[in-house]
Amino acid sequence: MKSDIKLIDYLAVRRSIPAFQMCEPGPEKAEIEEILRLASRVPDHGKIAPWRFIVYRGEQRVRLGEELLALALQTKPDLSEEMIQVERSRFTRAPVVVAVVSKAGPHIKIPEWEQLMSAGALCFNVILAANANGYVANWLTEWFAYDERAYPLLGVSPDEKVAGFIHIGSTTFPAIERPRPELADTVTWVGGED
Template sequence: MTNDVKLIDYLRERHSTPVAQIKGPAPDAAELDEILTSAVRVPDHGKIAPWRIVVYRGDVCVSLGETFLEIACAQNGEMTDAAKEAERVRFTRAPLVVGVISTAAPHAKIPEWEQVLSAGAVCLNMLMACEARGYVANWRTEWVAYDAKALTALGVKEGEKVAGFIHVGSSDFPMPDRPRPQLADVVTYA
């Protein structure tokens, strides 16, 4: 089977493995470099790379979970034990989390919207690159992508936005397909 056939098959069947079903192993350092190298090969008007990548794994993910829990408790007051645990494990559910951070900003020639789209393309390329390497991935944001205190803990700078957190690992979870849009409902011809 040619690579073209494999890619088209992937695109026809693409789905997101639930984060709760992602486990180890995750890509090692060399595999991750290959995945990230593929991920950044996206349309980038002006070659300005309006995004950056932050890799979270290991102890830093445990520490972030405690920080997320503190923030959630301060904002929400009393929380159930299950809700507390959900915050603690937010970045340890998968063995690797990759943050794609949009650095889009006003530019003399490149519309900011195009820069934002480029960051989204990095996220999608990362999903495909993980699949090509035999891993699964899920593109998420969740509340931590929009909370000022969580963003500071995550290393996101003022003026930046989270395009996505890509949770990466392995899974043997059978994924049934979900309903997809019918072309007649979303496509028009001018």
């Protein structure tokens, strides 16, 4: 169900819901397309779209969990039973997982850093667009975002980077407020302090 909360009220309370607190339903294909279309309206210096999406849905998420578990066992053969279940369920906690993949690289005009930041902004915009469509979301990376052995399984090329796996679904858990930084600790005023 689409949210009609006022933007300023939304921003005042916005929170992620952890992936392990998610459940069905997730967005259908047409809703996912709407979420990704809205999210793509992100600042992008040079209009080069240095990123792309991979959408993981359905039974393929089970396969991915098993393959990630096999990789995790290669690294640590004595994984506890609890961690085996954690690895297995990496892609099944949420009904839909969207990878935001950065294609940043050398460009005649646009610094690579700016291309990476656009991918980060895109991750957050996927969260906003999912929330606007009535779903909760969570931006995770986890070990396999940084392990190139996992890239072929995930459909990521060796010259790409994973900016985030955005988990999208529903929840029965309330969003609990968390501490936020004090402005005094994060803002430097240059003139006009009073």
